[in-house]
Amino acid sequence: MKLIKKRNCPECRSEMRPKLINLHYKKEDSDLQVEVIGIPANVCVQCFYRIIPGKVAKYIDTLVDPFYESQKHIHEKVLPTPHIDIQFPPLEKTAYSY
Ligand SMILES: [Zn+2]
Incomplete structure (x- = not known):
């Protein structure tokens, strides 16, 4: 499939x-930023619209x-809120292309 x-x-x-x-997550009520790298998606060649x-x-x-x-469970800021990277191992093109 x-x-x-x-x-x-x-x-x-x-x-x-x-x-x-890559997807960058940011929410209004949080300083936390999450970057997700290497997500297979369908991308429009014209307008770059993306479908995951x-x-x-x-x-x-x-x-x-x-x-x-x-x-939500952190009540004392010991360190600044981190930026988190989630990186998928590079996928073989055949695993997600048609
Ligand atoms: Zn388009």
């Missing part, structure tokens, strides 16, 4: 291509949410 299916951009109808992208497969998005939420949750 391929992670990413061939489809056209829902925004501009152009062709989409499978690519590895549902299962992948869900998995990333599962990884990132506990970091934000942990901040």
